[in-house]
Amino acid sequence: MTRKLRMGMIGGGKDAFIGAIHRIAANMDGLIELVAGALSINPEVATESGKMLFLDPERTYTDFKTMLEKEAAMPADKRLDFVTIVTPNFAHFEPAMMALDLGFNVVIEKPITISLDEAKQLKAKVEATGLSLLLTHTYTGYPMVKQARQMVKNGDFGKIRKVWVEYPQGWLSKLSEREGNAQAAWRTDPKRSGKAGAMGDIGTHAFNLAEYITGAKLEKLCADLNIVVPGRALDDDGGVLLRFDNGASGVLMASQVAAGEENALKIRVYGEKGGLEWAQHEPNTLLVKWLDKPTEIYRAGNGYGFQSSYMTHNTRTPGGHPEGYLEAFGNLYRNFAQTLSAKIDGTQPSAESLDFPGVEEGIRGMAFIDNVVKSSQSDVKWTNFEI
Amino acid sequence: MTRKLRMGMIGGGKDAFIGAIHRIAANMDGLIELVAGALSINPEVATESGKMLFLDPERTYTDFKTMLEKEAAMPADKRLDFVTIVTPNFAHFEPAMMALDLGFNVVIEKPITISLDEAKQLKAKVEATGLSLLLTHTYTGYPMVKQARQMVKNGDFGKIRKVWVEYPQGWLSKLSEREGNAQAAWRTDPKRSGKAGAMGDIGTHAFNLAEYITGAKLEKLCADLNIVVPGRALDDDGGVLLRFDNGASGVLMASQVAAGEENALKIRVYGEKGGLEWAQHEPNTLLVKWLDKPTEIYRAGNGYGFQSSYMTHNTRTPGGHPEGYLEAFGNLYRNFAQTLSAKIDGTQPSAESLDFPGVEEGIRGMAFIDNVVKSSQSDVKWTNFEI
Amino acid sequence: MTRKLRMGMIGGGKDAFIGAIHRIAANMDGLIELVAGALSINPEVATESGKMLFLDPERTYTDFKTMLEKEAAMPADKRLDFVTIVTPNFAHFEPAMMALDLGFNVVIEKPITISLDEAKQLKAKVEATGLSLLLTHTYTGYPMVKQARQMVKNGDFGKIRKVWVEYPQGWLSKLSEREGNAQAAWRTDPKRSGKAGAMGDIGTHAFNLAEYITGAKLEKLCADLNIVVPGRALDDDGGVLLRFDNGASGVLMASQVAAGEENALKIRVYGEKGGLEWAQHEPNTLLVKWLDKPTEIYRAGNGYGFQSSYMTHNTRTPGGHPEGYLEAFGNLYRNFAQTLSAKIDGTQPSAESLDFPGVEEGIRGMAFIDNVVKSSQSDVKWTNFEI
Amino acid sequence: MTRKLRMGMIGGGKDAFIGAIHRIAANMDGLIELVAGALSINPEVATESGKMLFLDPERTYTDFKTMLEKEAAMPADKRLDFVTIVTPNFAHFEPAMMALDLGFNVVIEKPITISLDEAKQLKAKVEATGLSLLLTHTYTGYPMVKQARQMVKNGDFGKIRKVWVEYPQGWLSKLSEREGNAQAAWRTDPKRSGKAGAMGDIGTHAFNLAEYITGAKLEKLCADLNIVVPGRALDDDGGVLLRFDNGASGVLMASQVAAGEENALKIRVYGEKGGLEWAQHEPNTLLVKWLDKPTEIYRAGNGYGFQSSYMTHNTRTPGGHPEGYLEAFGNLYRNFAQTLSAKIDGTQPSAESLDFPGVEEGIRGMAFIDNVVKSSQSDVKWTNFEI
Known part of the structure; x- marks a missing residue:
């Protein structure tokens, strides 16, 4: 990898459980940087959450659409590499589709969508765009x-x-x-x-x-x-x-x-x-x-x-240093990051890096x-x- | 209890697994004495097994029918109190029915019989004779x-x-x-x-x-x-x-x-x-x-x-002295023996003693x-x- | 083994902890029969304990000396094979010495005596008499x-x-x-x-x-x-x-x-x-x-x-049937019984049977x-x- | 906290064990940013390690003295907040003393120094400067x-x-x-x-x-x-x-x-x-x-x-999400970061944040x-x- 990847987050405001987990998992290995967020539909929560996460106020949004549009318009060296969606199930599909349409890779908390039909549409979109999608079935990261x-x-x-x-x-x-x-x-x-x-x-x-x-x-x-x-x-x-x-x-x-x-x-x-x-x-x-x-x-x-x-x-770590849930989660992010970086760098990701759950597991x-x-x-x- | 109970065994010759377990369980608390056995249909094995168990050669039999008839004819102070049946499933019913008919209480290794129909007949017999039956569902003895x-x-x-x-x-x-x-x-x-x-x-x-x-x-x-x-x-x-x-x-x-x-x-x-x-x-x-x-x-x-x-x-034993499978098995025998002895002595067995699996569990x-x-x-x- | 061994017990009356354990251990495998006891120095407890254990009242004693003397005078086919001493530590030495002098093998609850000096004297006596002594260091029986x-x-x-x-x-x-x-x-x-x-x-x-x-x-x-x-x-x-x-x-x-x-x-x-x-x-x-x-x-x-x-x-038992403390204790008795029986039968005990703690471990x-x-x-x- | 803290690292080049652990621990919560390093005395390793960690080449040093001097000269909004020392024991003292002298807070892998005498001098320096020192006794972070x-x-x-x-x-x-x-x-x-x-x-x-x-x-x-x-x-x-x-x-x-x-x-x-x-x-x-x-x-x-x-x-995480060694290590860094930030922000760190091992534990x-x-x-x- 030649640089840190840039991540934006949708959902996951300050009192949410799983958003915080995703951030730790993404931070852990120093490969990913959170640079933008539409962390809550409540503007106050969104702003406060952005501050707590040291986000640039300009990249702290109150709705995902604005975020995706504005970020899509950023120059290449600031533009998000991927978007993480940690809203409740019913609110996965729309931002995921839009993100893919705008050229962003996607991370989604599982289950992938609220219905099989949505999942199928998402799969078609992933295939059509050639972008990558990580579905965080944590346990396979252990x-x-x-x-x-x-x-x-x-x-x-x-x-x-x-x-x-x-x-x-x-x-x-x-x-x-x-x-x-x-x-x-x-x-x-x-x-x-x-x-x-x-x-x-x-x-x-x-x-x-x-x-x-x-x-x-x-x-x-x-x-x-x-x-x-x-x-x-x-x-x-x-x-x-x-x-x-x-x-x-x-x-x-x-x-x-x-x-x-x-x-x-x-x-x-x-x-x-x-x-x-x-x-x-x-x-x-x-x-x-x-x-x-x-x-x-x-x-x-x-x-x-x-x-x-x-x-x-x-x-x-070597044997005897217990790793846990956050490391398993971090493994998903690390493998995803290595895969994205290989794409960026024009290299071939290792089989081990490619081993993360995606849209097929979602379906x-x-x-x-x-x-x-x-x-x-x-x-x-x-x-x-x-x- | 005023005396040890006298047990006869059907099946359980020298190489059998479960017969040996029953004997340890019966021996453990010093409440029961093995005094007769039709331990194998193979006469040689029956004799050898009887010797190993220090049985009186006169009470070492080669078929259960002879044993039950001869033992039924014994004087009260030598007569068996109960018979333990540890043959394969298909050979539980006949000796159990005969034993009950001759006035012996019965212990049967589970499952009680080879068919539900047999089990129902056995239940009727138990009820008709007023005798006791222990079905050795070991695990409830823990x-x-x-x-x-x-x-x-x-x-x-x-x-x-x-x-x-x-x-x-x-x-x-x-x-x-x-x-x-x-x-x-x-x-x-x-x-x-x-x-x-x-x-x-x-x-x-x-x-x-x-x-x-x-x-x-x-x-x-x-x-x-x-x-x-x-x-x-x-x-x-x-x-x-x-x-x-x-x-x-x-x-x-x-x-x-x-x-x-x-x-x-x-x-x-x-x-x-x-x-x-x-x-x-x-x-x-x-x-x-x-x-x-x-x-x-x-x-x-x-x-x-x-x-x-x-x-x-x-x-x-007090806490910290691990008891195991044989003690659980022994509990079934001990509770059964306490119940039989109470009958013999004309007293009321405790609720704890009466808590052993029987014909209802068999059905x-x-x-x-x-x-x-x-x-x-x-x-x-x-x-x-x-x- | 051609017959059950006959055991007498010193100490271990009805409320004692370790006496009951010794009896279960001795009973378990059907190789040993408790036939005599000086179970308590309190005559009432001794009598009641003897009854509970179905002992012949004639072989229920109130002091170990009487027991050892009377039992030593019994005919060979009734005579005790060994004596088990389960009194508090200070009261191990005297009965053990006397038992050995009268030709009885001995089982002693550990520690063997109340002092090293006593233990040395006991060792000399064991060696002089050629009799066997089992010291019940239970844990080595697992x-x-x-x-x-x-x-x-x-x-x-x-x-x-x-x-x-x-x-x-x-x-x-x-x-x-x-x-x-x-x-x-x-x-x-x-x-x-x-x-x-x-x-x-x-x-x-x-x-x-x-x-x-x-x-x-x-x-x-x-x-x-x-x-x-x-x-x-x-x-x-x-x-x-x-x-x-x-x-x-x-x-x-x-x-x-x-x-x-x-x-x-x-x-x-x-x-x-x-x-x-x-x-x-x-x-x-x-x-x-x-x-x-x-x-x-x-x-x-x-x-x-x-x-x-x-x-x-x-x-x-085969794997998966947990054995515990009483079986470990029973192993000491079983190995001791096999060793004594071999002596009686004039055969050579197996190395496995000979593997029980004795006077050397006591010292x-x-x-x-x-x-x-x-x-x-x-x-x-x-x-x-x-x- | 109003901003991420800036960390520099001494030792911990690409094949070192404990340096990598420190970085994960520091990254995990998104409170700390690694911005400078004297990661190895081998210039090639130092450079390569800096690249792998996406460090600015200008802040990738080959000796700790240069790093500390140059970083001390940085403007306030770029200047390191603290220095982490992960060299072998004998090489803790010198960089720690110099860092403190130049106004940097310090993290040291344990043991704090190679001798008690060095530890005492370090303690005096910490007290004289009023700066903070974290000694990474990981296990107290669980x-x-x-x-x-x-x-x-x-x-x-x-x-x-x-x-x-x-x-x-x-x-x-x-x-x-x-x-x-x-x-x-x-x-x-x-x-x-x-x-x-x-x-x-x-x-x-x-x-x-x-x-x-x-x-x-x-x-x-x-x-x-x-x-x-x-x-x-x-x-x-x-x-x-x-x-x-x-x-x-x-x-x-x-x-x-x-x-x-x-x-x-x-x-x-x-x-x-x-x-x-x-x-x-x-x-x-x-x-x-x-x-x-x-x-x-x-x-x-x-x-x-x-x-x-x-x-x-x-x-x-809530119960049932196993946390491990890296989180325990991360807790040390997080508490240290909260304490430093409180100093920076002029607030009072919580008792929980102040609970991390320091120079006293080192002594x-x-x-x-x-x-x-x-x-x-x-x-x-x-x-x-x-x-």
Whole structure:
């Protein structure tokens, strides 16, 4: 890379959760500079947020359209390289389309849009413009998730037979959306969140992780979604039986009413010769299980001689220095930045840099939401996974 | 108790796995004496096994019928108090019926019989004779499982919403039944094992544990059973969506092809205010999770002041002396022995002693097998749990 | 073995802690029968305890001398094979000497005696009589401790460099000996317990475990013993720097005022190529660490092909059925019983059966107490380990 | 804060380990900008490193003196706010003194200098100039370490009695300093590293952590340092008995030859009513142990209502998003930046911002090295901790 990339942000004002995360992830490696923002539709919040982030007041906007237009008119050496969209789900599509039209690469917080149809239009636009899009499915940024994927790919476990993935949270155990929790309010509101609640918010992460690690594609599913907390508009819990295109079966469990749980995302994959277990709670460890040998504890940052280059590429420290969620998030940004820079510099990004989730993952995630809701409403056992 | 109880054993010859476990469980507390056995249908094995167990050669039999007849004719002070049946599933019913007819109480290794119909007949017989039957669903003998059940019963977690129970094993990852593994051979043979494989062998344990801890009854289910290893006759893996009569939903996962797993039985239950997590791997710990407080680590054998009397009754040592599978198994025997002795002595057994699995659990287990197989073969999503 | 062995017990009346443990351990495998007891010096307790244990009233004694004399006069087919002594420390020596003189083998709860001098006399007596003595250092009965010892012996870790062993408990955090806790009362009383408190009670276990696993002998030490709770007569806490005869150094930590801890015995050993970690809390797991490879999780009861025969000999169940403290204790009894039976039968006990702690471990334990107390009182850094 | 702070770096060229860590830590929160560097004494490396970091070539220097002089001459709106020194230990003192003399605040990687004498001079200089100094004792930046310290301070555990702190690593198990490992080379070289090896490198961290959490000061110690790997010049392992000024005793263990360990820093503290346990391996968890209640699992980022403001101030994400080593390091920088900015802005930094290690911790760390080496060489048991 020959220079820092310039980022603009849409959404993510001073009290937002995920915007702050994106900024840390983008800052971490010193490859990206936040230079513009339409951080809030509330002008006061927008201004204050811009100040807190040391933005040039001239590049602090109160609506994304103005920002995209003005920034598009900037000279090449000031112009944004990409735009990060961290608004609620319903407000992803419009700025993303406009950004692409104006020649900006795009980062979008997942889920990519509020509907599959929007996602498809976005995909067409990405393809038409040739620009890059990063969808921040954070968990695939963890080094030991990379290691897991590579071991499956290498055939270390033989043919994959079984996938169990679960994502329990407890934070929606009460009707918090009526108690002034802004996060809860939009995430449980179909107009802002889409047709699924827990399955859209965290089920999609579990689904994405399962497909990423196994390299298999979901083929059919049987879902049971529940609204556990009375008065809620969207599912806050569900279980899904899975069948993959490689013959593997599985189960996906996601709940936001698992009282006492934080973000206990965990995946287990089993093949003919062994299996793996990874949990976000302790992300630097990958348990590698064997049919006829003791279980091994693979640790991030170690050079055993047989570690994946994708693991080492996504680790900043030697073994024993725990990296976490922000580093995983930072890996998405770093890989995206390396890919953009290679384009700018006219070089070829490494396979490791190119390994970040994009519009394809976005489409599959939206299709997962559609299919899981459809299946849950159906009396027939199996629903084909259709896009 | 005024004397040791006298036990006879059917099956469980020298190389059998579960017979040896039953003997340790029965021996442990010095309340029971093994005095007779029809340990094998192979006369040589029967004799040799009798010697190894220091049995009187006169009470070492080669078939259960002779044993039951001869022992029934013994004087009261030598006569067996109960008979333990540890043959493969298909050979539970006949000796159990005969034993009850001759006035012996009965212990049966689970599943209770090879079919629901047999189980119903056995139930009728138990009721008609007024004798006692212990079904060795071992896992409900663990002290922290007792603690869990009592906390749910107390309403500590509020209304129960969610049950996740899983039992992964890896030992049938290969076609071991064709490679001389005797355990594998009968367990995967429908004639000897019944209509389910993994679901009958370990799925029933998971099901029993879920109903025991929550006190709820399964109402409907949606099952996906698989034969993963080609050439196998019965399911070796499966996932089941659950709906309970208290409104809770859940997921049950059981697999014998989860390569690298031992007996990773684990249950999580969530209610309105909190949840619990128990895993057989570390059975002396119960994780107690709360919506608004730190997770607590309850440990067996501790007197916090709010521990369940059922936990302490089923613990032999103070906190910090790990008890395990054999003690859990021993608890079943001890409670059964205390109950029989109370009958003999004309006293009332304690509620804690009466807390052991019996014919009702046997019926429900067989119905689980029937319903799970039926559901798996159906294209309709939900199957009602019918007995 | 051709018959069950006959055991008599001295001490261990109905409310005693360790007597009950010894009985479970002895019962478990059906190799030993409790037939006589001088269970309490309180005649009422002795009688009641005898009844509870279904002892013949004629063999229920109120003092050990009468018991030993009467039992010595029994005919060979009724005579005790061995005597188990579970009285407080000060009351080990006399019955042990008398039992040996009368031809009984002996089991003694640790520490072997109240002083090194007594231990030496006992050793001479054992040697003179040719009888067997089992000292119940429970922790060396765990299968994964056996595995650990064998791996060190095999040289799997290269030359051993480092030993860290710790035994934190919290149960003496208050002055419980003044609050009616009988266990606390005698264990903190120099007349009944000996010259060390925590170091005698649990420090000796840690010391024994370290020497057992490493095969090395302590050569010099530097101790800092503390009386943390004001008003206590003996040390309730301490740290000791260690030097072994193989050049390894180490640290031993033992405390009974580590509030909130149960019996958190743990040992770590490091050599040139790797190391091991074992903790009583989860005794079926041995962590095996390597310089250039992932850490491995060895689990009891598994046949990896390279497991120690000492591990498998001391395991009753296949992997995944957690065994615990009582089984470890039972292993000591089983190995002792197999050794005695071989003597009776005129056969050679296996190396695995002979592997139980005896008078030599007793001597070293008493010397540890002497030396650790001496070092703690000294201003010189290093104290030679003298016997 | 009204603007980003400007940082210059001395040392930390492209292949250095700790320089990169400092930059990530400084970048993370978008509060600091790296604008100048004397990154290597090798001009080529310096230039290349400057490029990789997108530094202005005019502010890329090849020696720290030139950098400090030139930067001191810059106008106020370009001038460095502080200088970070990440050279080997022997090369901390000179640039730090010069930086302070020229009016720059200073960040120094620990240990602060190569000798206690240098540390004292530095302290005098800091006091004379009124400038700020951050010493990067990373581990005290972890949120759950802050929580631990506050709970001790609050008296939650009563009077503190016991401290066990350990830092095992395995990376110096071989004579790596002779095999081309540059890290190993300088760290085991007395001229570049100082008079202690493992005790200086990691023992000081353990010591600092113990004093930080307990608020107690070490008063005397008894050390046993070892050179385990033949041919090494400095200690690679050691155990130390501790006595604190509040009456607590303790043990410190540090080793770089604990084969198979990464950075297994762990501390346990026990008081009258309970204790705590924290390990770097899983830094978001603090185990809180109680005498009469179940152990509690405190988790970073949770609002239990009784969490420390120091914990929340040093956490970037809600519970369940694991933060790690880089965030802990980032917390040091963030607190330092907030403190500097408050000075610049003429406001009062918060107590939470002021909570970062400085010259006082540096002095005590150097004194620890001196005293531990002195004690190890002495035949007398206790050495007073002297500064």
